Amino acid sequence: MYVWDFTPVLANAGLLAQGLVNTLKVTGTALACGLVLGLALALMRLSRRRLAAWPAGFVIEVFRTTPPLVQLFWFFFALPLIIGVEMTPFLAAAVTFSIQSSAFFAEVFRGGIVSIERGQWEAARAIGMTQPQAMRRIILPQAVKRMIPAFMERAIELMKTTTLVATIAYADLLFAANEIAQKTFRPLETFTVAALIYFVVITAFSLAARRLERRFAVSGETTVH
Amino acid sequence: MQWDFASVLANSDALLVGAMGTLRIFAICLVAGLGLGLVVGLGRYSRRRWFYWPATAFVEFFRNTPVLVQILWFYFALPILMPFSISPLAAASLGISLNSAAFSAEIYRAGIQSIERAQWDGARALGMSFLQAMRRIILPQALKRMTPALTNRAIEIFKMSTLASAVAYVELLQQAKLIASLNFNPIEAYTAVAVIFFACLWPMVQLTYFLERRLARDE
Amino acid sequence: MTILHVQGLAKRFGSHEVLSGIDLDVAKGERIAILGASGSGKSTLLRCINFMEMPDAGTVTLDGKVVGRRERELTAVRQRIGMVFQQFNLFPHMTALGNVMEGLRTVRRMPKAEAAARAERELARVGLSDKAAHYPAHLSGGQKQRVAIARALAMDPELLLFDEPTSALDPELVGEVLGVIRALAEEGCTMLLVTHELGFAYHVATRVIFLADGAIHEQGTPDEVLKDPKKERTRAFLARHKEFSL
Numbered sequence: 214m215y216v217w218d219f220t221p222v223l224a225n226a227g228l229l230a231q232g233l234v235n236t237l238k239v240t241g242t243a244l245a246c247g248l249v250l251g252l253a254l255a256l257m258r259l260s261r262r263r264l265a266a267w268p269a270g271f272v273i274e275v276f277r278t279t280p281p282l283v284q285l286f287w288f289f290f291a292l293p294l295i296i297g298v299e300m301t302p303f304l305a306a307a308v309t310f311s312i313q314s315s316a317f318f319a320e321v322f323r324g325g326i327v328s329i330e331r332g333q334w335e336a337a338r339a340i341g342m343t344q345p346q347a348m349r350r351i352i353l354p355q356a357v358k359r360m361i362p363a364f365m366e367r368a369i370e371l372m373k374t375t376t377l378v379a380t381i382a383y384a385d386l387l388f389a390a391n392e393i394a395q396k397t398f399r400p401l402e403t404f405t406v407a408a409l410i411y412f413v414v415i416t417a418f419s420l421a422a423r424r425l426e427r428r429f430a431v432s433g434e435t436t437v438h
Numbered sequence: 439m440q441w442d443f444a445s446v447l448a449n450s451d452a453l454l455v456g457a458m459g460t461l462r463i464f465a466i467c468l469v470a471g472l473g474l475g476l477v478v479g480l481g482r483y484s485r486r487r488w489f490y491w492p493a494t495a496f497v498e499f500f501r502n503t504p505v506l507v508q509i510l511w512f513y514f515a516l517p518i519l520m521p522f523s524i525s526p527l528a529a530a531s532l533g534i535s536l537n538s539a540a541f542s543a544e545i546y547r548a549g550i551q552s553i554e555r556a557q558w559d560g561a562r563a564l565g566m567s568f569l570q571a572m573r574r575i576i577l578p579q580a581l582k583r584m585t586p587a588l589t590n591r592a593i594e595i596f597k598m599s600t601l602a603s604a605v606a607y608v609e610l611l612q613q614a615k616l617i618a619s620l621n622f623n624p625i626e627a628y629t630a631v632a633v634i635f636f637a638c639l640w641p642m643v644q645l646t647y648f649l650e651r652r653l654a655r656d657e
Numbered sequence: 658m659t660i661l662h663v664q665g666l667a668k669r670f671g672s673h674e675v676l677s678g679i680d681l682d683v684a685k686g687e688r689i690a691i692l693g694a695s696g697s698g699k700s701t702l703l704r705c706i707n708f709m710e711m712p713d714a715g716t717v718t719l720d721g722k723v724v725g726r727r728e729r730e731l732t733a734v735r736q737r738i739g740m741v742f743q744q745f746n747l748f749p750h751m752t753a754l755g756n757v758m759e760g761l762r763t764v765r766r767m768p769k770a771e772a773a774a775r776a777e778r779e780l781a782r783v784g785l786s787d788k789a790a791h792y793p794a795h796l797s798g799g800q801k802q803r804v805a806i807a808r809a810l811a812m813d814p815e816l817l818l819f820d821e822p823t824s825a826l827d828p829e830l831v832g833e834v835l836g837v838i839r840a841l842a843e844e845g846c847t848m849l850l851v852t853h854e855l856g857f858a859y860h861v862a863t864r865v866i867f868l869a870d871g872a873i874h875e876q877g878t879p880d881e882v883l884k885d886p887k888k889e890r891t892r893a894f895l896a897r898h899k900e901f902s903l
Contacts, residue, residue, distance in 0.1 A: 278546075278609060336746035337748075340764060341760060390510075408507050
């Protein structure tokens with residue numbers, strides 16, 4: 214019978230904590246960049262100008278239809294040779310996951326924008342708004358509200374995807390767990406603890422997301438006094 | 439710089455071996471993941487507590503942990519509890535299949551729930567048992583509604599198959615790593631596998647779009 | 658004094674010709690009711706005047722200046738021509754006051770306090786001062802349409818376009834909206850009104866236009882067109898609206 218012993222894992226709790234911080238760092242960076250870039254890609258793809266729509270469509274389709282690990286390897290091993298710039302694991306991960314999530318966010322944005330009734334555009338145009346003004350003041354605020362559940366789901370997917378950085382030796386939570394497992398010869402305890410940490414953090418995020426969705430679902434519909 | 443795909447083509451036999459590996463794990467996980475997902479999905483729909491709660495716990499756990507963590511757990515941690523060792527293929531298949539089962543279970547559940555009560559009533563009125571009604575009346579209708587989401591899952595499984603390279607299972611990405619390190623041509627090697635994956639997944643993605651449009655039109 | 662001059666306005670959707678060369682002059686203070694069967698091009702005519710639809714041919718001249726097709730000219734013209742829609746099209750994420758302020762703030766760049774004061778005056782004009790803080794979801798159809806009218810009025814339009822403003826309303830709510838439009842008429846607002854309310858058109862309009870097949874079939878004073886139509890099709894149209902009582 215195997216005797217479980219978590220003390221070696223606890224002794225390395227600092228490494229795991231640092232790993233978790235690094236995981237959150239990659240997730241946060243990719244989320245922030247991905248949202249901004251995703252909105253830009255969505256607006257380009259919706260544009261009537263082919264010169265804007267086609268490249269955006271290309272980026273979106275390529276990053277949605279290739280495996281993220283292949284993208285990560287390409288950005289880490291291939292891109293530095295092409296552009297002649299040294300890539301740190303963090304930079305490669307941030308770039309890959311920013312673009313990758315922006316491709317998904319772009320489709321979320323696009324779906325939200327096209328879901329807004331034509332009458333809203335017309336009413337905005339009828340009081341003399343320009344296209345960008347109508348988008349910013351009338352369409353996006355309504356669209357974003359509808360997109361929140363999809364955003365949350367994507368953000369959680371992103372956090373799970375960031376574990377791939379461990380394969381290019383970025384010291385995220387999974388990489389830290391792997392190090393500890395090899396050092397202490399306690400892979401069972403270490404990987405179990407790592408899995409539980411992910412489970413707790415991601416579950417907490419999805420619970421928070423669900424609450425936020427409910428809040429947004431009711432706000433704006435109520436009367437302000 | 440000069441692109442030199444000749445060095446990749448020279449290793450096309452290695453890529454072929456990788457492609458076979460990718461297809462093998464994809465097929466295993468597709469069948470196991472979507473099959474087990476149906477069972478778990480029925481559990482999520484069930485009113486029996488001994489069935490509902492384990493299914494729910496399963497779904498929550500596997501949806502809320504990264505699949506790569508699951509694969510590494512099965513590869514490094516599980517063998518300690520087992521009297522035998524676990525191959526890279528087995529570890530990766532377990533991780534990807536269980537993860538896919540959790541996600542597809544929710545697709546099945548939503549699909550089954552979307553069928554109107556009247557269909558159940560009609561089937562039960564004919565004297566069908568729960569399982570007969572499910573198999574003959576409910577599932578066939580629900581499956582049609584679920585097809586786009588399930589094809590999407592298949593695409594995700596195909597993409598996830600690359601994670602098997604983390605435990606050195608021989609598939610396309612693993613072979614690209616090998617070719618890149620042997621020939622010092624990471625640009626061409628990784629670009630080549632990216633293109634191969636894109637070429638395989640693009641038709642599947644288009645199929646999903648088509649199915650979504652057809653479903654939207656039919657309903 | 659002519660403020661709007663429309664010449665040779667044409668529009669087709671695919672192979673279907675909706676407007677085939679409309680000529681129309683609108684003088685300041687005129688109230689023109691546009692009638693016609695569904696599909697006769699009434700709404701399209703209205704929507705081409707403020708370029709919600711791009712006309713395929715013809716010109717729109719506002720205050721002696723031909724309107725071009727550049728974005729800047731179009732937004733400028735739309736600020737001077739207000740439009741009220743059948744489906745209200747209020748902005749659901751803004752309060753009634755916010756809806757009325759929106760054009761002033763975003764398009765006119767008016768300071769917030771000033772825009773709010775102006776918006777409150779417009780809401781008072783349509784009798785909805787007490788609903789200023791309500792979101793559209795909490796307003797009745799009639800109230801929504803009155804907010805939409807206030808939103809158009811806030812921009813000081815030289816001309817108001819009403820596109821079947823009461824067609825989407827429950828019968829008991831029609832009166833309050835027509836009341837607001839009648840009050841505007843009494844203030845001397847210039848307006849083009851597409852409507853099925855023939856009685857209202859008779860009492861409020863200074864001129865009635867009957868459209869058929871995308872062209873002006875007959876026009877004149879309400880008495881001429883509604884009581885003593887010269888053309889057969891106009892007569893047939895009026896006969897079909899039996900509830901019409903002058």
